[in-house]
Amino acid sequence: MQISSRLLIVLGVLQVLPNSPANFSWIYFSLCIAWSITEVIRYYYYAVNILTEGNPPYMLKWLRYSTFLVLYPLGISSEWGMLYLSLNEAKETVGIVYWAFFVANLVIYFPGSYVMYTYMLKQRKKALNPKKKVVEEQKKTN
Secondary structure, eight states, X not given: OHHHHHHIXXXXXXXXXXXXXXXXXXHHHHHHHHHHHHHHHHHXXXXXXXXXXXXXXXXXXXXXXXXXXXXXXXXXXXXXXHHHHTHHHHHHHTOXXXXXXXXXXXXXXXXXXXXXXXXXXXXXXXXXXXXXXXXXXXXXXX
């Protein structure tokens, strides 16, 4: 879902609709901030994880699995705003089918964002509570 939403924004709005008001709005700036911070932390974590043979510093691991608490709502609402602000441009430039595609995606964002956010909460819990995981595995074997 995350990859498809990014492709929709990058290709569907920024490429296809370069004159969309969304591309010149503060929403575009907030989108870039959310995506950039997320990716810098994610890939820095991956690199350190490889270099430390799977034992990155806890603070970096915490950042990797906690910044989404703020950055997901910022990114998702910015993506939604980009689509919303591009509706008229989509209809005028490409046509009613493209506009309807954007409207459908705007509706899908609500349940999709819930699924993605709760998935990340589970991933965070699993990553930051490894002792609990070991205890649960021991219970299963007994």
